[in-house]
Amino acid sequence: MQYMLLINESEDAYAGENAAQVMEETLAGHMKLIEKLAASGVEWSGNRLREAHTATTLRYSGKGEGALHDGPYAETHEELGGYYIVDVPDLDAAVEWARMIPIPGAGAIEIRPVWPEDE
């Protein structure tokens, strides 16, 4: 089964006094995770996203055409910062990979099964 691991993290965590160090450590964490994924033979993909302020949202009010807005869909304390897609047997395995994703400060990883093509 494929699962998408959505990384919701606080961009503020990368903006403090020791911003460079936090960034370096987080990236190192991701590199470690990627190495583990490669070594395990799990099929995966994933991307880092640019900051939320670069987002453009096409918003639908329920009637008529969508209108473009500057900014991300959800105005929250955490922003969608990236994602992984892993192909693993079950939810517990997906959770195990999700736990290895580095999150500086507060945040959340949402784990969503990908709708299979044959269903």
Next chain:
Amino acid sequence: MDARPRLIAALAAHFSDLDLAEEAFDAALAVCLTQGDPPDHIAGWLMSVARRKGIDIIRKRSAEFRAGDAAALIKEGAMDMGEVIALPDPIPDERLRLLFICCHPAIALETRAALALKIICGLPVCTIARLFLIGEPAMFQRITRAKAKVREAGIPFDLPERRDWPERLDAILLTLELAYTAAYQDAAGELDAELSAEIGRLAAMIADLFPEEPEALGLAALITLARSRETERIGQDGAMIPLSKQDPVLWNRQAIEQARAWLDMAMIKQQTGPYQIMAAIQLTHARRAFHGETDWRAIASLYDALMMVRPGPVVHVNRALAIAECKGAELGLAELDAVDANRLSNARPYYVARAKLLERAGENEAAIKALDSALKFEPPRAERLFLQKWRDALTLI
């Protein structure tokens, strides 16, 4: 159908689908009921029919099902009678595994126990809704959603690794507590007659798996103590016999000893909790089988402790009864007056307690009124008969 939980569990493990397991079992049972004589190896027979029915259901569900796949599946699932007779009975114990699956932390906390009660204990949704004090449609929706989550989110059908057990324990204990409550309230056996024994076995298994968890031991002790008096709870006329009127000689001493051993093990940890206190209360009652009398002072102080860790109107009512035994009916009644009967979703125990203390205080007419109030709350058959007999006796005086 006492094999139901085991069969549902085995089918769920076979298909990795809770809904399908239930549907397939029901379909197999329907086939069984339309046949005249039940087959000898009924569990094995039901299992093989249910497996085939399950495949039928998968076929119906899948819109783009290809005929070739169907043929392959059916061939694989088919069994001739020779195989059916050879099928091992009892079927391996899958219930425990299923209990862990239903209590997976990816399912909303308030739904885990409800799902387990439906899948493992086979309780009807209306009974589960009553136990959780919510409406039946809402409970039905919760359970349906949880089953979909198990299926679509890919919650694994394996026993989780040991390090993941503790986070499931609370929901497991709650499930067993509520299941036993349902079985206990159903003294006249309107539900599955085997349910109580089944819950007793599961609680013992959990105690064995979690010897380091005092509350798991406490709950096993609590359920075992309640079960030790089970056969004495109902008289020959079908009426309930209250604890004080039961002959302790007839209680199951072996069960009492087992419960005492669990509770001793739990106490060593020195982490008290509601199940241990409730078990200690029941053990104090059980000591009447050995010492001939009840230590009400000890019971009253245990209820004090329970009021601190798990306060509630029912605990309050029981504490009032214990106080009455120690200090007289008047003080007990005063304590009962402090109970907010409006907070009780089922005020029956409150009115029964009132009737008892009013009778003791010599106020028979008021006692009869309290019994009438209690009877309005639709007691199960055995309790209703008991309350009516009591009322008749009071009217004759």
